[in-house]
Amino acid sequence: MHNRIMFIAIVAAAALLLTGLTAPAASIKDRMLERIPAINALKDKGVIGENNRGYLEYRSADKPEQQLVNDENSDRKAVYQSIAQQQKVDSVLVGQRRAKQIADIGQKGHWFQKPDGTWYQK
Secondary structure: OHHHHHHHHHHHHHHHHHOOOOHHHHHHHHHHHHHHHHHHHHHHOOOEEEOOOOOEEEOOOOOOOHHHHHHHHHHHHHHHHHHHHHHOOOHHHHHHHHHHHHHHHOOOOOEEEOOOOOEEEO
């Protein structure tokens, strides 16, 4: 049940982030939505976590589904840059803000990185 709530929260956040963007943003949104189950599966195993810059990061030397993680991070970067341009701020700041949001709604058992770089498991 909590996984479903997390899924809905991420979908809602992605939709809000992409509101008002161009047609390519719709395809970014669709790709991000499609990846959520696979990303959550990796998080459930502790393979990846959410870093303090708003991106997925591997927690070990083992890197399964690397293309999936790279694609998600690439799309997140595009979203952050678009938001930064709209808000006239640095995209790094947008990513850091998103990292906090993700950590706040994150699922128990998943890994998150604090602003100081230390990792913790909820």
